[in-house]
Amino acid sequence: MATAYSGYMGKVMLIDLSTQSVSEYPWTDKDRELFIGGKTMAAKILCDHFTGKETAYSEENLIVISTGPLTGTGAPSSSRFNLSTLSPQTGLITSSNCGGSFGYHLKRAGYDALIIRGRCAERSWLEIKNDKFVFHSAEELWGTKVTECQERLEERVGHKRFGRLVIGPAGENLVRYSAVVSEERAAGRTGVGAVFGWKQLKAITVSGNHEITVHDPEKVKAHCKKWYAYLRSHPLTGNQMPRMGTAGLVSSMQMRGLLSTRNYSAGQYEDFEMVNGETLAEEHNIVNKGCLSCPIKCARTVSVSGKAVKGPELETLGLLGGGIVNNSMENILRWNYELDELGMDTISAANTLAYAMEANEKGLWDNGLEFGSCDGISQLWDDIAHRRGIGDELAEGSKRLSEKYGGKDFAMQTKGLELAAYEPRRAVGMGLGYAVSNRGGCHLNGGYLVILEGLGLNVDSQTPKAKADLTMMFQNLMEMISDSGQCLFTSYAFFPGFLMTRPNGFITTAANKIFTHLGWAIRIINKFPTALALHLPVFHHTKRIKYALGMPMTFGKYIRNGERGYNLERYVNRRFGVSAKDDSLPKRLTQVPQDPNNPKTVVPLETMKKTYYAARGWDKDGAPTEKTLRKLRIIQ
Numbered sequence: 210m211a212t213a214y215s216g217y218m219g220k221v222m223l224i225d226l227s228t229q230s231v232s233e234y235p236w237t238d239k240d241r242e243l244f245i246g247g248k249t250m251a252a253k254i255l256c257d258h259f260t261g262k263e264t265a266y267s268e269e270n271l272i273v274i275s276t277g278p279l280t281g282t283g284a285p286s287s288s289r290f291n292l293s294t295l296s297p298q299t300g301l302i303t304s305s306n307c308g309g310s311f312g313y314h315l316k317r318a319g320y321d322a323l324i325i326r327g328r329c330a331e332r333s334w335l336e337i338k339n340d341k342f343v344f345h346s347a348e349e350l351w352g353t354k355v356t357e358c359q360e361r362l363e364e365r366v367g368h369k370r371f372g373r374l375v376i377g378p379a380g381e382n383l384v385r386y387s388a389v390v391s392e393e394r395a396a397g398r399t400g401v402g403a404v405f406g407w408k409q410l411k412a413i414t415v416s417g418n419h420e421i422t423v424h425d426p427e428k429v430k431a432h433c434k435k436w437y438a439y440l441r442s443h444p445l446t447g448n449q450m451p452r453m454g455t456a457g458l459v460s461s462m463q464m465r466g467l468l469s470t471r472n473y474s475a476g477q478y479e480d481f482e483m484v485n486g487e488t489l490a491e492e493h494n495i496v497n498k499g500c501l502s503c504p505i506k507c508a509r510t511v512s513v514s515g516k517a518v519k520g521p522e523l524e525t526l527g528l529l530g531g532g533i534v535n536n537s538m539e540n541i542l543r544w545n546y547e548l549d550e551l552g553m554d555t556i557s558a559a560n561t562l563a564y565a566m567e568a569n570e571k572g573l574w575d576n577g578l579e580f581g582s583c584d585g586i587s588q589l590w591d592d593i594a595h596r597r598g599i600g601d602e603l604a605e606g607s608k609r610l611s612e613k614y615g616g617k618d619f620a621m622q623t624k625g626l627e628l629a630a631y632e633p634r635r636a637v638g639m640g641l642g643y644a645v646s647n648r649g650g651c652h653l654n655g656g657y658l659v660i661l662e663g664l665g666l667n668v669d670s671q672t673p674k675a676k677a678d679l680t681m682m683f684q685n686l687m688e689m690i691s692d693s694g695q696c697l698f699t700s701y702a703f704f705p706g707f708l709m710t711r712p713n714g715f716i717t718t719a720a721n722k723i724f725t726h727l728g729w730a731i732r733i734i735n736k737f738p739t740a741l742a743l744h745l746p747v748f749h750h751t752k753r754i755k756y757a758l759g760m761p762m763t764f765g766k767y768i769r770n771g772e773r774g775y776n777l778e779r780y781v782n783r784r785f786g787v788s789a790k791d792d793s794l795p796k797r798l799t800q801v802p803q804d805p806n807n808p809k810t811v812v813p814l815e816t817m818k819k820t821y822y823a824a825r826g827w828d829k830d831g832a833p834t835e836k837t838l839r840k841l842r843i844i845q
């Protein structure tokens with residue numbers, strides 16, 4: 210379906226695995242204007258198909274693989290693509306975002322998105338080359354780990370310049386937190402790999418020779434040059450992230466009591482220096498790497514048994530370090546590699562293990578696992594991925610285990626998805642984000658307020674004041690960054706660099722103080738975003754959309770689009786029964802102060818939730834009202 214907008218390829222394909230048939234899916238320019246791309250586009254497609262009766266493991270469950278209009282256009286960090294489906298962890302709509310080059314190659318093949326339904330009659334992989342869709346038997350690939358699988362696909366395709374998505378043994382064996390992997394990057398969270406596994410789809414490869422065009426090449430080029438320079442000059446995106454990646458945050462988290470330790474029973478780990486970003490960079494980093502067209506290059510290559518492999522992110526360092534009381538960096542590097550190879554989410558795997566250790570310690574489940582005891586964990590990952598012995602139970606994740614063995618108060622998950630490594634009792638806005646996030650305990654979908662509450666700025670991390678309104682604004686912004694096909698890390702440069710380089714300066718101190726008094730102002734912007742019909746000098750994303758797509762865009766419109774996407778996912782999740790009671794946190798975080806001498810060190814969730822629902826235009830049960838849905842043009 211042709212489009213008047215550049216950046217898009219103009220075609221969305223519907224693939225039925227049961228019948229091995231392929232057809233074009235109608236997607237108009239009206240849809241492109243309202244549901245830009247990525248996860249919002251996917252949410253609209255899922256909204257039009259799901260009734261609320263579907264389950265993750267069913268032929269009716271769809272997988273939508275969608276790019277953004279900026280994917281592959283050369284914009285900074287614009288290699289991203291999105292996978293949305295029903296999650297086997299949460300039973301709700303989920304989106305999982307990934308770098309690498311699959312999105313670029315999908316567009317080069319001529320497509321903005323693929324919609325996959327049904328189930329393969331036998332184990333298969335799908336090869337897409339321009340307009341050719343060929344199903345192959347995957348019997349010989351089944352059982353392979355992700356690197357071997359990708360190497361074998363290279364042999365089958367006959368060259369290296371193609372996009373690839375594969376699952377490992379974890380996905381094949383329906384581990385609820387299994388990933389889909391593309392090169393070294395992973396759509397790691399919420400179990401999308403298991404949906405591939407259930408559908409008996411081991412891999413997809415894609416290549417083509419279509420051109421990705423932009424609306425105004427001259428303006429795009431000039432703007433791009435400016436934006437790259439800005440990102441390179443910013444202390445977070447130009448220094449900390451390239452130097453240490455997200456791992457660089459471990460020390461700041463420790464300092465502020467934000468580093469989840471011993472299954473979130475504390476926020477500081479005494480041996481943190483042995484497992485922080487500095488140690489990783491100085492003693493283990495071989496080289497920095499990045500996704501296509503990314504100036505930030507946040508990925509690290511490390512050595513494991515003499516092999517150069519992808520290094521761990523902050524979440525993995527935190528949760529497989531202090532989270533289970535392990536101070537060996539070598540262990541973390543090896544486990545990170547093993548989990549990647551098996552195709553498993555490191556965050557959920559680590560949290561599930563920590564839950565099991567605590568359940569054992571408390572006498573609820575005699576499983577032999579102990580904090581600080583690291584022998585046999587490599588074998589355990591393999592057992593989980595192949596569902597052997599205790600691994601079969603751990604493959605179900607912490608929520609289901611706590612329902613079986615007890616200990617719901619310390620199963621650190623929301624809606625079935627385990628939390629990231631940020632301990633929210635010292636960043637209460639982050640706690641609200643975890644609770645209300647559409648995909649469960651996700652820091653990014655939750656709005657990532659922790660960047661204000663100690664990791665970039667130093668806004669009062671214990672007060673609920675303004676946190677609901679800020680969470681809504683950040684969620685909307687990040688939703689749209691993701692929709693457009695860009696990496697969320699580009700948003701790190703949203704706040705001017707001097708606020709970070711001069712943390713005790715007059716302006717920074719004033720900014721930190723002022724933020725919590727600005728709830729009313731943020732509320733007005735959230736309510737009437739389109740009144741901000743302008744571009745912000747620190748936020749380059751809006752101009753790029755305008756120049757590359759030829760689509761009118763302002764900062765206000767950008768936020769409104771993000772708001773539409775966020776509400777659309779919520780609207781679909783309501784069909785699957787989500788209500789206010791699901792926007793929750795484990796009692797450890799809301800009722801047990803992190804500092805026993807300071808009762809304020811809990812997440813005042815209910816207070817913030819009430820304000821958040823009101824700001825969002827949701828009713829008391831957390832449902833978007835009809836007025837909100839009409840305002841956002843989700844319903845007519």
Ligand code: SF4
Pocket residue numbers: 286287288308309498499500503504505506507508696697698
């Ligand atoms: S910042 Fe990191 S994850 Fe994001 S696009 Fe760049 S290299 Fe990839």
